[in-house]
Amino acid sequence: MNKKVLISLFILLCHIPLVHAEDFMSEIARANDLYASNNYQQAAESYESLRQRGFNNGYMYYNLGNTYIRLGKTGPAILNYIRAQKLIPRDENLQANLNFAIQQTRDKITLPPLNTLATLFFWVNDLSLNENINFAFAVNLAFWLTLTAWFYFRTDFLRLARNSIFFLLLLAFVAIEVKLHLESNSKTGVVLAKTVAVKSGLDASNITLFELHEGALVNITDERQGWVEVQLDSTQKGWIPRDSLGA
């Protein structure tokens, strides 16, 4: 394979994602225009089609949440705000709109408080998983560069810097682990049905323990046979059909 072929291949490989990116951009711009011209239903369909095609972006979920608010669908709105929160956790507009949406619900259930682990690693929730990984990348690079510099110059300052950055690196790795653990274990779901009866077991004939309404935030603790176990606090938990919940 000569040099020209390699260069062409490289350009092609770089070009393919760009073509997709332009597609997504034009679709985003179209959806934003539809929203601006109050065509909320079409805007929602446009954002949803992007999501189904694998486009994953916090601002897209935020805009989709806004569109559902305009359509009066509080459940899907909160669901998309929650999705956005994983990607743009520090966005103030998102927090304000999520609070607004929660206030529109009947149950007015707010996000569950941080558990001990999340409180201990308080900064983890303010960073997305990607940001946590990028931070660890940067610290990792800084550590090896400092180690190399120390290997060459061997000064006390560089030794202190090496030890400090090594500690930071360990912390960054643990933070990634904590983030992955939190995202896989504490799964938040949003009730999409207007009203859903929370049953004591995996069958509609079971006793109704309590009722939840559209937009209620719940913790998903188990999933079996088309039913999910949801929990509000240590005492209020039960089973609801999977299709009445978004996660």
Added chain:
Amino acid sequence: MGLSSPAFAEDIQVMATVDRNQITLEDSLQLSITIQGTQNTPPPELPSLPDFRVTSSGTSSSTQIINFKRSVSITHKYRLTPMNSGQFKIGSVRIRANGKVYSTQPITVVVQKSTAQNKSVDKSVFVETNVSKKTAYVGEQLIYSFKLFHRVEAKNFDLSMPFGASHFQKEDLGKAKSYQSVINGIQYQVQEIAVALFPIKPGNAEIPSAMLDLDIYHRTRSNRRGFFNDPFFGQGIRAEHKVLRSKPLSVEILALPEKNKPLGFKKIIGQFNIQANLGKNDLEVGDTTTLTITVSGKGNIRGVTFPEPDLNNQFKVYPDQPEFKQTVAANQITGQKIFKFALVPLQAGTVTLPALTLDYFDPEAKDYRQVKTRPITLSVHPSSTEETLNHVQSNSINNTLTKPEIEILAEDILPIHTQLNDFQSVDIKVGTSTLIGFVSPALLFVIAAFFIRQQKRLTTDVAFYRNQKAYKAASQKLENLGRSQNSESKEFVSELSEILREYIGDKLNMQGKAITAAEVEHKLKESDYQANAASNTRKLLEKCEALQYTPVSSGNNLELLNESQDILKILEKKS
């Protein structure tokens, strides 16, 4: 007690029982599902019970050993509160155990209407709701109160008190009150809770019935004296769960009359007074005085607003944020709203502040009323200092002198995000590429560390330095020698021999110039060079020595140079 026949299957038995099968709407019944033979079952699957409100009362398990035979059981208890009267069937309860499904027999329950609601009948506990007026105007304050009368101990209250949110706005009037009351000569303990309701639209409004769940405790006295012959131990306490419902109430809401309605009426309803006070009536141009307008009374006083008074540009006016104080007395919301305006006179002279008016609708009088302040006269003297006042619009400096007053008119979401640059798809993958990203700086470090170490050794280890630099130096010298013009001279051969010896000296870290050809072979072999290479080196050096002492040049010195270069390459490969 209603008892259904147990369902048998091997050693597991299930049965459903109720504590009574004839109740009133005021009572609740306890449904117990007992599973004998195992304690490891999922919760029972209850049938649909639309005529009851079902709450779980917990489970109890028991283990008994009789004649060395162990028997276990678990009982799930539910409280069923009837929502309607009539005859109802509690269908089969299904229990899954050991991969099988067991069902209990249905139970029939009769729910009768409550016993006479009339409080003249001697009852130990009853509830009552009242609304202060059966006819009210839109915006008029009504008091909706709920009272529980009991002459036995009552606990665990759970009150549901809907108020008809589509017709009224509600405002709480504080905590529940507890007092005693005598009805028909019987003394009752009364718990009362009240809320203020403000009708929001005309028409017939219904306040639904309130429902109170509670447990009451009856003291029973046995005839025989108990332990220690003390009447205290002869007493027993029987708990009873009750559900008490009030009657729904209806209120006729009237629209405000159009007759005599003042222009720009602001829907202020109630009875109000207004007062105006001035901080000081005697002041100089540029001094500040405060005009305080106090509106007090009962009704929706929170909604009273006052515009900035029009003082014909004789004063600069700085409005302050109004203060609102609400008090609840005798189940009535009364309050006071205080408006303050800082006034700075612009001209000297005697000025009269005009009377300020407030229009409101008085539901007692069923007519519109107006209250007004008295006119206030003040003397403004010329300023004793010559400072000239800067005539600016008061609104432009409001923010610096007064607290910002923000009235929330509506709430809405913040706009969508339109910066297209931020719409990059995020792929979250923790895989091989991430691992490579983390490992590659470490590999780069290993490479850098190797070179740093080499560099340091070159500066500290002379033998290493000579070894490393030997080939390059010798090659360079041979190249220079090849370019010299006197290739057929004896000096050429002498120099060639010296370069070779120096190279070997550098390689073996010894004095190269003084070494003989035989020593070279010996030392090379000692240092694990190939015997062949060592022998060839010796031969080449001997050849050079021979040529140095030959009277006539052989004419093949350049061949010797090439041979030397080949030998250097062979020796370098080994090192």
